[in-house]
Amino acid sequence: MGDSNSKIPVSSVFDPVSTPAHEINVIALFSIGITAVIFVIVGGLLTYAIVRFRRHPGDDDREPPQVYGSNPIEFAWTTVPVLIVLVLFLTTARTIYQVQAPTRPPDAISVRVIAHQWWWEFRYPDLGIVTANELHVPLSDRQSPTPTFLALESADVAHSFWVPRLAGKTDVIPNRKNEMWIDPHVAGTYLGQCAEYCGTEHGLMLLRVIVEPRADFDRWVAAQKQPPAVDASVAHGRQIFESTACVNCHTIQGTAAVGRFGPDLTHLMTRVTIGAGVAMNTRDHLRVWVDDPNVMKPGALMPAMNLGDKDLDDLVAYLATLH
Amino acid sequence: MAGSIDHEIPLSATDDLQSLPVLGKLHEWVVTVDHKRLGIMYIAGGLVFFLVAGLQAATIRLQLAFPDGNIVSPQVFNRLMTVHGTAMVFLVGMPILTGFFNYLVPLMVGARDLAFPRLNAFGFWLWLFGSLLLYFSYIAGDGLYGAGSAPDVGWFAYAPLTELPFSRGNSTDYWILSILLTSVGTTATAINLIATAFCMRCEGMTLNKMPVLVWLAIVVAFMMIVALPPLSAAQAMLLADRFLGAHFFDTQAGGSAILWQHFFWIFGHPEVYILVIPAFAFASEIIPVFSRKVIFGYSVMVAASCGIAFISMSVWAHHMFSVGMTPAGNSFFAASSMMVGVPTGIKIFNWLGTMWGGKLRFQVPMLFSLAFLFQFLIAGLTGIMLAVAPFDWQTTDTYFVVAHFHYVLVGAIVFMIFAAIYYWFPKVTGRMLSEKLGQWHFWLFLIGFHMTFDTMHFSGLRGMPRRIYTYQPGRGLETLNLIESIGALVQGIGVLFFVINVVRSLRSGEVAGDDPWDAWTLEWSTTSPPPEYNFATPPVVRSRRPLWDLKHPEDPDWKYE
Numbered sequence: 001m002g003d004s005n006s007k008i009p010v011s012s013v014f015d016p017v018s019t020p021a022h023e024i025n026v027i028a029l030f031s032i033g034i035t036a037v038i039f040v041i042v043g044g045l046l047t048y049a050i051v052r053f054r055r056h057p058g059d060d061d062r063e064p065p066q067v068y069g070s071n072p073i074e075f076a077w078t079t080v081p082v083l084i085v086l087v088l089f090l091t092t093a094r095t096i097y098q099v100q101a102p103t104r105p106p107d108a109i110s111v112r113v114i115a116h117q118w119w120w121e122f123r124y125p126d127l128g129i130v131t132a133n134e135l136h137v138p139l140s141d142r143q144s145p146t147p148t149f150l151a152l153e154s155a156d157v158a159h160s161f162w163v164p165r166l167a168g169k170t171d172v173i174p175n176r177k178n179e180m181w182i183d184p185h186v187a188g189t190y191l192g193q194c195a196e197y198c199g200t201e202h203g204l205m206l207l208r209v210i211v212e213p214r215a216d217f218d219r220w221v222a223a224q225k226q227p228p229a230v231d232a233s234v235a236h237g238r239q240i241f242e243s244t245a246c247v248n249c250h251t252i253q254g255t256a257a258v259g260r261f262g263p264d265l266t267h268l269m270t271r272v273t274i275g276a277g278v279a280m281n282t283r284d285h286l287r288v289w290v291d292d293p294n295v296m297k298p299g300a301l302m303p304a305m306n307l308g309d310k311d312l313d314d315l316v317a318y319l320a321t322l323h
Numbered sequence: 324m325a326g327s328i329d330h331e332i333p334l335s336a337t338d339d340l341q342s343l344p345v346l347g348k349l350h351e352w353v354v355t356v357d358h359k360r361l362g363i364m365y366i367a368g369g370l371v372f373f374l375v376a377g378l379q380a381a382t383i384r385l386q387l388a389f390p391d392g393n394i395v396s397p398q399v400f401n402r403l404m405t406v407h408g409t410a411m412v413f414l415v416g417m418p419i420l421t422g423f424f425n426y427l428v429p430l431m432v433g434a435r436d437l438a439f440p441r442l443n444a445f446g447f448w449l450w451l452f453g454s455l456l457l458y459f460s461y462i463a464g465d466g467l468y469g470a471g472s473a474p475d476v477g478w479f480a481y482a483p484l485t486e487l488p489f490s491r492g493n494s495t496d497y498w499i500l501s502i503l504l505t506s507v508g509t510t511a512t513a514i515n516l517i518a519t520a521f522c523m524r525c526e527g528m529t530l531n532k533m534p535v536l537v538w539l540a541i542v543v544a545f546m547m548i549v550a551l552p553p554l555s556a557a558q559a560m561l562l563a564d565r566f567l568g569a570h571f572f573d574t575q576a577g578g579s580a581i582l583w584q585h586f587f588w589i590f591g592h593p594e595v596y597i598l599v600i601p602a603f604a605f606a607s608e609i610i611p612v613f614s615r616k617v618i619f620g621y622s623v624m625v626a627a628s629c630g631i632a633f634i635s636m637s638v639w640a641h642h643m644f645s646v647g648m649t650p651a652g653n654s655f656f657a658a659s660s661m662m663v664g665v666p667t668g669i670k671i672f673n674w675l676g677t678m679w680g681g682k683l684r685f686q687v688p689m690l691f692s693l694a695f696l697f698q699f700l701i702a703g704l705t706g707i708m709l710a711v712a713p714f715d716w717q718t719t720d721t722y723f724v725v726a727h728f729h730y731v732l733v734g735a736i737v738f739m740i741f742a743a744i745y746y747w748f749p750k751v752t753g754r755m756l757s758e759k760l761g762q763w764h765f766w767l768f769l770i771g772f773h774m775t776f777d778t779m780h781f782s783g784l785r786g787m788p789r790r791i792y793t794y795q796p797g798r799g800l801e802t803l804n805l806i807e808s809i810g811a812l813v814q815g816i817g818v819l820f821f822v823i824n825v826v827r828s829l830r831s832g833e834v835a836g837d838d839p840w841d842a843w844t845l846e847w848s849t850t851s852p853p854p855e856y857n858f859a860t861p862p863v864v865r866s867r868r869p870l871w872d873l874k875h876p877e878d879p880d881w882k883y884e
Contacts, residue, residue, distance in 0.1 A: 010799035011786030013717040021717075028714040035704035042700055045675055050693060053614070055682040063875070064681050068883055069620035069673075077672045078665065085661045088711065092661075093654040095713045100650040117489075157484045158580055160645060160720060164786040168716020171646045173581065174483060174574035178647035191798070195720045195788040197477045199484055200397050203791035299397050 008191045008208075011164040017186040017211075018140075019147075020099045020167035027095045034088060099168070102147070102181055109137060109148040115159035115172040115194065117301060118201035119263055119276040129224045130251070132263030133276045134208045138217035140183035146214070147183035157199060163192030163209050171196055184211040193277070200299030206277025224267055227254040228322045237318025240311050249302070252322065262302060268322040275300065287316045356440035357855055358425050361447045363751060365422025366744075368451060369415050375458070376410035377818065379403045381811055384775075388808035390796040400792035401475035402494075406457065408478030409498065411732065412594070413505045414454045419740055420601035421512045424540045426751065428516055430846035430853060431534045433525025433862040438518035446511035453504025456497055464494030474498035477790060479591060480561075482572030482583035487565055496565065499558045506551045506558075513544035513551075525845075527864040532884070534844045534867065535618055538625045539604035542632050543597050549636065550593035557586035581646060588639035596635045599731060600628060602699075602739035603670060606692050609746050610674050612842045613689035614681030617880065620673045621867065627673075630666035638663060644715040653712045660710035667703050671696065687761035688840075691742035694769055698734030702727060705780070720790075723783030729776045741768070741821070748825075749839045753851040754832030760824040767817030774810025778803050843868035 009015070014029075016022040113135075114121040122131050137148040152161055154174040161180065162169035170180040184190070194205035212220065241247070242256045249262035257265075268274075271281055278296045279285040288295055291312055292304035307315060352360060383403050386394045395403065425443065429436055437443050457474075464472040474494040476485050485495050520533065520541050561583075563569035570576040572583045611618045618624060641660040644653055674696060683689065705727040709715050718724055741764070748756050782803040787794060794800050838847040848870055849858055866872055866880035 008797070012799075013784050013786070024713045024717055027711055028708070028717065031708050031711045031714055035707055039700065039704055042671065042675075043697060046678075046693075046696055046700075049675060049678045050683065053678060053681050053683050055684050059682060063615050066617045066878075066880075066883075067619060067676075067680065068617055069623065069676075073676070074620055074623045074669070074673075078669055081665045081668045085658075085665060088707070089654075089658045089661055092657050092711045092713065093650075096650045096653050096657070099713060099716075100653070157489055158481050162720075162786075162788065164717060168713060169645050169720065170716070173646060175577065175580065176647070191786070193786075193788060193791070197401075197481070197484075197720075197790040199489060200401060200475070202401075203397060203793050 008189050011191050013164045015165055017188070017190070018166040018182045018184045020180070020182065021165055023095050023099050024168055027091060030091060031088060034084065038084070104149060104181075105145060105147065107146055108181075109146065111135065111137075111148060111150050113150045113152045113161060113172065114155055115152070115161070115198075115205075116155045116261075117157065117199050118194070118205040118297075120161075120205070120207050121155075121263065124221075127221055127225070129221060130264040131224065131267065132271070133206070133273065134210060134271050136210045136212065136217060136220050137182065137184065138214045139187050139211055140185055142185060145183050147181050149179065149181045152178040152180065158196050159194045159198045159205070160196035161192070161207075162195040163190050163207070165190050166192075166209060169195045182209075184209070187211050187213060189272075191277075201297055204276060204278050204297050206273075208272065208277065220270075223270065223323075228252065228266055230254075231318075231321045234314065234318040234321050237314035237316070240307065240315045241318060244305065244307075245303070246305075265319065265322060268319055270323060283316055283320055286319060287312060290316060290319070356436070356444045358429050358437045358440065358443060359751075359853065359855075359857075361443050362422045362424075362426030364447060365418040365425060365450070368454070369417075369419035369422060372410050372414040372454060373419075374818070374822075376407050376415060377815070379407040379410075381815055383407065384808040384811040386792065387794070387804050389805065390794055390798075390801055392793050395792075397792045398472070398475060401477075401790070402461075402473040404790055405474050405477055405480075405498070406461075409457060409474070409502070410454075412478065412598070413502055414457065416598045416732065416736060417505065417509055418450055418454075420543075420598060420736075421509060423601065423605070423743055423747070424516055424543070425512065427747070427846060428519055428537055428540050429523070430849070430857055431537050431844050432520060432523060432528060433845050433858060433864065434519060434523040435857050437515045438523055439515050442511050443515050446508040446515070449508035449511070450505050453501050453508060456504065457501035460494050460497030460501075464497055465492035479587050480583075481587075482561075482580045483574045483578070485561060485565075485583075486573050486575075488575065496562070499562055499565075503555055503558045506555050509547055510551050513547035516540050516544040517548075525862045525864060531622075532864060532867050535607040535621065535624055536604040536844075539600050539607070539628050542628045543600050543604075546593050546597050546600075546632050546635070550590045550597065553586050554590035557583060557590075560586075581643075584643050584646065585639070588642045589636075591642065592639040593632075593635050595728075595731065596631055598736055599699075600631070602695065602736045603628065605739045605743040605746070606674060606695060608842075608844065609688050609692050609742055611677050612746075612840050613684045613686065613692070614678045615684070616677055616681040617868065617871075618673070619676030619679075623669060624673050627666035627669040631663060634659060634663045634666070641710060641712075641715070642719075644712045645719050657710050657712045661707060664703060664707050664710075671700060671703070686745075686840075687756070687758060687765055688742045688746035690762075690765045691738045691745065694765070695735055695738045695742065698730055698738065698772075702730035702734055705730065718783055720788055721783035722779040722787045722789055725789045726776050726779035726783060729779070733772060734776065738768075738772075741765075744825075746840065747846075748828070749835030750846055750851045750853070752829060752832070753835055754828050755835050755839060756824050756828045756832065760820050760827070764817050764820040764824060767820060768814055769817075771810045771813030771815070771817055774813060775807045776810075778806045778810070782807070838870070841874075843871040843874075845869055848873075 016025045110126055112123040120133050122135050138146050140146045152170055152172040154172045159172040160169045161172055166182040166184055167180055170178050188211055190209045192207045247257040247259055249259040251258050251264045253266045274281045274289055275297050290305055293300040293302045386392045386400055461473045472494050476495055520537050560571040564571055564573050570578040572578045574580050607618055638660045640656040745756050745761055782800050785799050787800050835851050837851055845862055866884055868880045872879040
């Protein structure tokens, strides 16, 4: 299961590919620089004092001169830190306003991100698309930027949306609408995950952001808008799906299934992973998952379906047609 | 005194018990109102919970040592991290630190006990049973038929995960009640410390001549009185939500999840300073004695501590930079959080000034104190980084933050607790701890600490959130996590040396004498261990270092103060 992430580069905050992450990286390096200088100076003085003023074996028992304090020195080592704090605060405030108050171009992409225990729902209101756990966004080039604005909502408890190479994290809190934005300028797949403890499977609430050139993105959008093709050879699987508890939680367009508690499965097979990133989306994994999600993700809210081998095979065969 | 009259009655009534050695001893400890015995019980109780919660941390590290770890289930992991965090703050940090203040403040001000000895005993028993309640949840949280379960909502228990729809059973209720009880006990201690320091100082000890430790005890006590009520209020509201159908934090009925965060952190951030200022207090007593110099800038040290206390009341929302505050809100809390760095820096500089020109003796208490200085410096600097709100958006709720606060809680506070134990153990027990075993303890713990917590900064910066029970291979986290886990093992071995050292010294340690470190404050003028009444005659002081004046009549402190 774990091999699903090995082809994705490390999600380092120092490797930004989007403006918010880039701005943060700049001020992060600046603050690390300042604190490193302070560390070298103060740490150096401490080390010097420890080495220089240690008691030597041949020392007499007399006490060293007692120094009770010095107001000029106290004044100096109060003033200098105040100045450093002032500089750091001004640069910080500047970055806060830059990241939090962006200009929104007319052709920006809007996505509603709805966090659930323990998966992500992505809805594109302007495009009429619903998907899960894998967010597709277009590449944004610097001349004519097409940033993506995310409206964050929670269906249950507090979560946090975090893809380190794209932006800092923003909490996803029930009864509250938060917003963030990204404008990735390098194509690729970026790994993120929920960063606010949200219950049993907080650890496996992964997400991917797939950044594609505009043409590829538009092709993906067009494909997602199509209803899934009807394949008569899997009719029995479809009948099982429509006649069991599946429909209570899942949606598949063109069928009786309109549930919203679990991920929309209309285009299930276009996603790379299942279970919010716990495993690659293969038929074998899908079969294990549908049989009992607790095997891969203990505590997952989807119940074991207890279908029996034949029905399970047919159901998975049907799911495998959902392109 | 009323206390002495009361005392006569149980003594005569327990003649039968006195004849049974074990039961008689136990009875003496249960009925005691002596600040020294209560202090020892606080510290001993805190150390027992330290070992238990430490073993829980070790299990967490075992689970995370390798990717796709399968040692414990996600449910068990979440309980481990919740109980580890809650226990280390409320069952370990608070009691050990208040235990030291309990023991030391009356001795240092030349009093025979705290102002309200019975309130003190009441506070201790509230704390003890409140603490047991947290661990009792392991048996009773879901009832025995459900095999029991401990709380799994995280130590800051964000709403609405704690509300009934998401937290069934009673494990969260045990968490609430445990914290409520221990907080009430702590508040009692705070009132006691303030009354003692203000009203019971010996002749000649003006406020300006109190040892720094007593000053800092007052500062901490005031912070407790301000910071704990919001926590208790929040717990009461959560109980009302869970049992009475109130909707304070119940988002499904229109409650506010953010409200809980404000309540929790307006307690939670002062709490950090409630825990670390006692560490400053120990350092301010130990570093001068082992440098053979008076503390540099006494009044500045006290003023800086008061400054930290004031500013720390206005920084709480820096735990909430990612909840979507306005840019103005984020900027305000970035500024106030950075400002804390100024008085904190002043303190480090003054300890440096104390060592400057001294004759440093590197015995175990001083070794722990020196490591504290470096580690607290680093903790402060990563704290400045976290106050840079945009950097915090990347690092909050990751292992970078875990590293930062363990640098404060372990690198500063636990190190200074060990320093304080090595320093005052001879006074409390009359016996020295072994210097040799102490060196083993120090170096192993130091190496293990840095293996574990230095490394965590980097796993956080590589995208590892905190509180995940497993991670996938190929994310660049394997090596870092393995080093962290090995470090935890090394720390554990270090603590084992400490346990051996304590047990060995209690049985056959070298006899300490009244003043083994050639120190200067009043507690070293009485016997080791001190008699129940502390001082045969109430002491009279003329300076901050009464024993220095006695030892150096030709050059006493009071000439310069």
